[in-house]
Amino acid sequence: MARFLLKRLGLAAITLWLLTLIVFFGTQVLPGNVGRRILGAFADEAAVDALNERLGTDRPVLTQYWDWVTSLLQGDMGTSLAQNVPVSELLGNALVNSLKLAAFAFVLVVPLAIFGGVVAALRRDTLSDRTITIGGLSLSVVPEFVSGIILILVFALWLDVLPVTARAPEGSSVLTQLEYLLLPALTLVILLFGYIARITRSGTIEALDADYTRTAVLKGLPRRTVVKRHVLRNSLLPTIAVVATQTGYLIGGLVVVETLFAYPGVGRLIVTAAGQKDMPVLEAAVIVVGVIFLIAMLVADLLYSLLNPRIRYASAE
Amino acid sequence: MDETQRRLDEVRRERSELENHLIDEYIGGKITRRELVRRGTVVGMSLPLLSFVAAACGGGDDGGEATPTGGTETAAGNVQPGGTIRVALIQPTTEPNPLLVQDEGGAGMLGSTGEYLSFSDENLELQPRIAESWEPNEDGSVWTFAIRQGITFHNGATLTANDVVQTFEKLINPDGGSANAQSALGGVLSPGNTEAPDDATVVFNLDAPNGNFPTLVSSANYNAIIIPADLDPAEWGQTFEGTGPFKLESFTPQQGATFVRNDAYWGEKANADGVEVKFYAEEAPMVLALQGDEVDFVEHFSVSGGRALLDDPNVQVIAISTATHRQLHMRTDMEPFTDARVRQAIALSIDRNALVDGLWEGRAEIGNDSPFAPLYPSTDPDVPQREQDLEQARQLLADAGQENFTVQLDTWDGFEIPDLAQLVKNYAAEIGVTINLKITDAATYYGDGVFGSSTWLDSVMGITDYGHRPVPNVYLASGLVGDPKIGVWNAAHFRNDEYDELVRQYVAALDVDSQRSVASQIQQLLLDETPVVFPYFYNFLSAAKPNLQGAVSAATGQFDLSKAGFTA
Numbered sequence: 043m044a045r046f047l048l049k050r051l052g053l054a055a056i057t058l059w060l061l062t063l064i065v066f067f068g069t070q071v072l073p074g075n076v077g078r079r080i081l082g083a084f085a086d087e088a089a090v091d092a093l094n095e096r097l098g099t100d101r102p103v104l105t106q107y108w109d110w111v112t113s114l115l116q117g118d119m120g121t122s123l124a125q126n127v128p129v130s131e132l133l134g135n136a137l138v139n140s141l142k143l144a145a146f147a148f149v150l151v152v153p154l155a156i157f158g159g160v161v162a163a164l165r166r167d168t169l170s171d172r173t174i175t176i177g178g179l180s181l182s183v184v185p186e187f188v189s190g191i192i193l194i195l196v197f198a199l200w201l202d203v204l205p206v207t208a209r210a211p212e213g214s215s216v217l218t219q220l221e222y223l224l225l226p227a228l229t230l231v232i233l234l235f236g237y238i239a240r241i242t243r244s245g246t247i248e249a250l251d252a253d254y255t256r257t258a259v260l261k262g263l264p265r266r267t268v269v270k271r272h273v274l275r276n277s278l279l280p281t282i283a284v285v286a287t288q289t290g291y292l293i294g295g296l297v298v299v300e301t302l303f304a305y306p307g308v309g310r311l312i313v314t315a316a317g318q319k320d321m322p323v324l325e326a327a328v329i330v331v332g333v334i335f336l337i338a339m340l341v342a343d344l345l346y347s348l349l350n351p352r353i354r355y356a357s358a359e
Numbered sequence: 360m361d362e363t364q365r366r367l368d369e370v371r372r373e374r375s376e377l378e379n380h381l382i383d384e385y386i387g388g389k390i391t392r393r394e395l396v397r398r399g400t401v402v403g404m405s406l407p408l409l410s411f412v413a414a415a416c417g418g419g420d421d422g423g424e425a426t427p428t429g430g431t432e433t434a435a436g437n438v439q440p441g442g443t444i445r446v447a448l449i450q451p452t453t454e455p456n457p458l459l460v461q462d463e464g465g466a467g468m469l470g471s472t473g474e475y476l477s478f479s480d481e482n483l484e485l486q487p488r489i490a491e492s493w494e495p496n497e498d499g500s501v502w503t504f505a506i507r508q509g510i511t512f513h514n515g516a517t518l519t520a521n522d523v524v525q526t527f528e529k530l531i532n533p534d535g536g537s538a539n540a541q542s543a544l545g546g547v548l549s550p551g552n553t554e555a556p557d558d559a560t561v562v563f564n565l566d567a568p569n570g571n572f573p574t575l576v577s578s579a580n581y582n583a584i585i586i587p588a589d590l591d592p593a594e595w596g597q598t599f600e601g602t603g604p605f606k607l608e609s610f611t612p613q614q615g616a617t618f619v620r621n622d623a624y625w626g627e628k629a630n631a632d633g634v635e636v637k638f639y640a641e642e643a644p645m646v647l648a649l650q651g652d653e654v655d656f657v658e659h660f661s662v663s664g665g666r667a668l669l670d671d672p673n674v675q676v677i678a679i680s681t682a683t684h685r686q687l688h689m690r691t692d693m694e695p696f697t698d699a700r701v702r703q704a705i706a707l708s709i710d711r712n713a714l715v716d717g718l719w720e721g722r723a724e725i726g727n728d729s730p731f732a733p734l735y736p737s738t739d740p741d742v743p744q745r746e747q748d749l750e751q752a753r754q755l756l757a758d759a760g761q762e763n764f765t766v767q768l769d770t771w772d773g774f775e776i777p778d779l780a781q782l783v784k785n786y787a788a789e790i791g792v793t794i795n796l797k798i799t800d801a802a803t804y805y806g807d808g809v810f811g812s813s814t815w816l817d818s819v820m821g822i823t824d825y826g827h828r829p830v831p832n833v834y835l836a837s838g839l840v841g842d843p844k845i846g847v848w849n850a851a852h853f854r855n856d857e858y859d860e861l862v863r864q865y866v867a868a869l870d871v872d873s874q875r876s877v878a879s880q881i882q883q884l885l886l887d888e889t890p891v892v893f894p895y896f897y898n899f900l901s902a903a904k905p906n907l908q909g910a911v912s913a914a915t916g917q918f919d920l921s922k923a924g925f926t927a
Contacts, residue, residue, distance in 0.1 A: 078807055080452065081461055081538050082805075083808045085538030085539070085808065086538045086541055086542070087808070089537075089541065090808075092535045093535075096535070124452065124453055127454070127612050132613065135611070187643075191647075194651070198651050199647075205651065206644075206647045207651075209614075303644065304640075304644040304648065306613055306614050310640060311613070314452075
């Protein structure tokens with residue numbers, strides 16, 4: 043187990059490092075320089091040069107990268123070039139916000155989708171199955187800004203039962219914060235339900251059709267026990283993998299939802315930073331999202347081996 | 360001799376040449392009373408004085424001007440004290456540093472606690488703030504400002520003339536000042552030429568006579584909030600140090616800020632207890648927030664993004680006439696636009712009224728292919744307005760031997776620009792010209808902002824957005840003058856000596872009459888040459904909840920809530 047973890051951590055570190063390289067040099071390809079981005083198209087060339095010098099963005103790219111990496115390893119994420127505040131401050135706030143929304147959406151969509159997928163599989167080819175599958179698919183292709191706006195119109199404006207934005211006032215209770223997060227979370231549920239439900243459905247069907255299930259049924263076990271003890275733990279394997287890959291998106295990719303609901307999360311932070319070539323913020327945010335993603339994958343793998351003993355024994359050998 | 364006449368003569372004896380010019384023009388009926396007041400306040404005459412002059416002279420009519428629909432500030436009603444006004448503002452792109460701010464969100468932040476020498480209102484009149492009054496010398500090359508006494512900063516320090524001097528020195532410092540401020544004051548005021556002979560007086564020694572100088576140091580130059588002499592602008596964002604009716608409570612980058620009433624304010628205390636500003640990255644959530652009762656005031660919304668607000672009876676729309684516009688430039692030094700007839704043809708193919716109705720729901724004024732927007736007093740309204748004329752356009756193309764050519768138009772995907780580009784393409788098709796649109800994003804289009812590495816400045820044809828300026832000087836000079844050191848925004852690569860000379864004359868002209876006569880020549884020249892098509896100048900729209908009264912917007916993004924409050 044320990045060797046397994048160490049290997050994974052090593053791979054993770056290399057992945058993260060490659061990620062920083064790609065982001066850093068990738069944004070160098072974009073037109074414009076940092077000073078120009080901040081001061082705008084109409085600013086005087088001399089002013090742009092002065093700003094670049096002040097920010098240190100006129101130095102060779104490799105120097106900038108090296109300085110940044112060495113600071114990071116010492117725990118200093120640097121200062122935002124555009125906002126002139128510590129990156130940790132900007133990122134910390136954004137991350138907390140994103141985690142709250144992601145957790146809430148997660149808690150809503152995963153049980154719902156798994157339940158839907160299992161029911162659809164158990165009632166394969168009936169009306170319920172069709173409704174869940176086709177309904178789920180249709181909903182998931184609706185873009186977030188459409189479903190989001192419809193939700194806002196219906197629940198916030200016409201019915202006036204929920205707030206329009208996702209940002210609760212400072213110091214609100216948990217319940218109030220959840221009230222504010224409900225609409226964006228529902229938007230995400232609409233988006234993700236179909237996908238997760240379908241994966242669960244196909245995993246369940248595969249498990250239902252497997253030999254061990256037939257054996258369990260022939261042994262005389264009641265249907266419920268068969269499903270609970272034999273089918274579910276196998277059908278959930280692909281679902282776990284899928285959900286883990288969605289974690290990265292839920293934390294760092296919710297740009298549209300965050301913009302629509304005026305919610306200051308990591309997605310918006312990344313887009314703004316990329317547009318301004320605000321390198322410290324962009325790199326730190328990408329690394330954090332990368333770390334979360336890798337942790338999610340690790341947890342998924344561990345869950346996998348928990349649910350499926352064969353994997354456990356295989357890695358032990 | 361009539362008593363009034365005697366007093367008038369006495370008053371006039373004490374006035375400067377510039378001010379007497381103005382009075383003469385009024386007597387001669389060349390300007391309306393409204394313009395007398397407008398120009399008079401800019402030049403430094405007080406309102407009581409102007410009323411007296413207007414009454415004593417009697418000439419000229421009131422000249423009603425069409426105001427944009429919707430009024431210019433929320434109707435005054437029974438305002439209750441107290442309450443917190445929630446404002447939706449576009450997210451600033453930079454830190455709140457008076458030297459670096461160059462967008463609406465940032466301007467809103469500066470103006471929330473900071474104050475200017477004067478406030479430029481929607482009529483382009485200057486209301487005294489930190490400066491009580493101002494005066495030019497004989498030829499307008501030296502301006503003396505009287506600084507109000509008894510003003511304190513939010514930290515308790517007293518404001519003196521030295522703070523004003525240092526503020527401007529920092530702004531125009533060639534080694535790291537404000538790019539924005541420098542675009543307004545470059546060639547007008549040089550470092551080291553501003554002095555404070557005493558605590559209550561500031562003297563600006565200009566590089567050359569300039570009749571529009573007070574406007575250039577008013578709130579229209581939104582970086583010019585007066586800050587303490589010993590404050591490093593990079594640290595302004597920590598305290599938002601200023602002298603205004605509200606002071607900072609807290610600021611969270613990219614999220615918003617809260618302000619409380621400044622009870623030590625030198626003027627009339629604000630009604631509201633505080634202001635809460637929330638940042639929005641896009642327009643749609645701002646509009647929704649107003650409708651959903653999460654904000655009381657939206658600083659700026661556009662027609663395309665806020666149609667719901669325009670039609671909503673529960674929303675007050677505040678419209679300000681501005682000089683904000685788009686420029687469709689054509690490279691005068693590149694085929695097929697080297698021939699002025701071809702450029703004219705493109706300009707004649709466009710139906711400007713249709714653009715105003717379609718893109719702005721009528722909330723814009725049509726342009727006449729020069730930077731002279733209708734709202735400027737110096738604009739000559741008698742220059743014939745160019746109208747769509749497809750026949751003549753086709754004829755001009757035939758004469759120039761340039762029928763049925765193809766050309767590329769570069770621009771970016773902000774605001775209504777893609778729609779405008781498409782419409783321009785459609786109009787051109789009607790005269791046989793094929794335009795291929797290449798629409799990218801702002802960063803790609805503007806590039807480095809210098810000739811040779813900017814699509815904006817290098818393209819054959821392009822559309823650029825220009826923000827509001829209270830006087831056209833910058834558009835005239837930076838936009839179209841031939842010398843690349845001055846004409847840094849000259850995307851059309853326009854080179855015309857007569858034009859350059861006329862611009863020189865315009866800037867130096869001190870009174871409305873001479874400004875207008877030069878403007879008239881410039882307008883005519885640009886119609887003949889048409890390096891750039893100016894299709895329209897559109898209104899700046901804000902929105903407020905019906906129970907919020909007294910909120911004032913400026914086209915630059917600042918909002919003035921000192922007199923705002925909620926009705927019962």
